[in-house]
Amino acid sequence: MTETFQPLQETDPAEVGGYRLAARLGAGGMGRVYLSHTEGGRPVAVKVVRPELADDPDFRKRFAREVRAARRVRGAYTAEVLDADPDCAQPWLATLYVPGPSxxxxxxxxxxxxxxxxxxxxxxxxxxxxxxxxxxxxxxxxxxxxxxxxxxxxxxxxxxxxxxxxxxxxxxxxxxxxxxxxxxxxxxxxxxxxxxxxxxxxxxxxxxxxxxxxxxxxxxxxxxxxxxxxxxxxxxxxxxxxxxxxxxxxxxxxxxxxxxxxxxxxxxxxxxxxxxxxxxxxxxxxxxxxxxxxx
CATH class of the missing domain: 1.10.510.10 (Transferase(Phosphotransferase) domain 1)
Incomplete structure (x- = not known):
């Protein structure tokens, strides 16, 4: 794999919300990001929330509210939010994968x-x-x-x-x-x-x-x-x-x-x-x- 795609580690889940994970993409303040694909084979980025945030009820409320708003955004220059589950044990969301560096x-x-x-x-x-x-x-x-x-x-x-x-x-x-x-x-x-x-x-x-x-x-x-x-x-x-x-x-x-x-x-x-x-x-x-x- 290239530096963009890192192999999954033993601590990484194999699947999130029905999305089979193929590689690590990186990590941020909210959690870790993985590469996966839709059933039709389109690449997506799946962001999984950190456990300490998932344990915070206030975070869950804010996350659910922000995800609902973000899923309404449609723009040629945004990475569209495709799917999310703010209520599961470890909340996550999936966006279109953008093939390119930051x-x-x-x-x-x-x-x-x-x-x-x-x-x-x-x-x-x-x-x-x-x-x-x-x-x-x-x-x-x-x-x-x-x-x-x-x-x-x-x-x-x-x-x-x-x-x-x-x-x-x-x-x-x-x-x-x-x-x-x-x-x-x-x-x-x-x-x-x-x-x-x-x-x-x-x-x-x-x-x-x-x-x-x-x-x-x-x-x-x-x-x-x-x-x-x-x-x-x-x-x-x-x-x-x-x-x-x-x-x-x-x-x-x-x-x-x-x-x-x-x-x-x-x-x-x-x-x-x-x-x-x-x-x-x-x-x-x-x-x-x-x-x-x-x-």
Whole structure:
């Protein structure tokens, strides 16, 4: 198997909710992710909740609510939620498998993306946010590891779902929910989170793809959050064509940020009618061979 697909271990289940597991895909804050297939042979990613979260009744309620909302999302640039069981002993959900690395992995391998690919990345991710927000969901944790790079464009994953796990771990301590380097000021200061919060995170994610590092720097989370709340971003390091849009997306006032639909139009106007497939191929993302279904 490639580094994308890791063999199952003795501690891994052979089957989850009728899905025979073929390989490990990775792990996150909520649990471990496996490769499986539908009965027709289509690859899916099955995320199994960690046991300590499964034992928390409040988590189960939040998880069930978030899954119901996420299953309504339909978008060309999202990984659709296909199936889930929030009530079983170890809750799980299954989404369409996206054959491609995360944005974080791609940048680590090849470095920053060229401007045309950045425009297509922003347009596709903004279109995904438009579909997510249409169902009343705020992602809250949009970041490079939650944007997968398929051969025909980006796919946004984990929309809304991360809230259930993060709330269980952090709400009682008063910590903000999300990943510090990609939070908006209102999120970092525990104020109201809205769809505009995701727009700020989209700009930070695009800036990472352009720079190869977080826009507000690295270091302890509390230091990064302080800079996000109190400091203006250093936009001169970013490619000049993107600065006007990113400056608006990174406005401290959420009301001053553009809506995802406006971001899509802005990027597409600069890409041209038929530039998207060509610029996306510049990234050169190789597709790994997916292991076959388990008999």
């Amino acid at each position: 944005l974080a992995q791609a940048v680590a391998r090849r470095g920053p993306l060229p401007v045309p690919a950045l425009l297509w990345l922003m347009a596709g991710t903004a279109e995904a946010l438009r579909a997510i927000h249409a169902e009343g969901i705020v992602h809250r944790d949009l970041k490079p590891s939650n944007v997968l790079l398929a051969s025909d464009g980006p796919r946004v994953i984990d929309f809304g779902i991360a809230l259930a796990a993060d709330a269980t771990a952090h709400t009682a301590t008063g910590h903000p929910l999300g990943t510090p380097a990609y939070m908006a000021p209102e999120q970092a200061s525990l104020q109201q989170v809205t769809a505009a919060t995701d727009v700020f995170a989209l700009a930070q994610t695009a800036a990472f793809a352009a720079l190869g590092s977080p826009l507000y720097g690295d270091g302890p989370g509390v230091d990064v959050l302080y800079r996000i709340i109190h400091s203006a971003p250093e936009l001169t390091r970013l490619p000049e064509p993107l600065r006007p849009l990113l400056a608006r997306c990174l406005a401290t006032d959420p009301a001053a940020r553009p809506a995802p639909a406006e971001i899509v139009d802005w990027c597409r106007q600069r890409l041209g009618a038929d530039g998207a497939p060509a610029v996306w191929r510049e990234i050169g993302v190789p597709e790994a061979e997916v292991p076959p279904p388990v008999p």
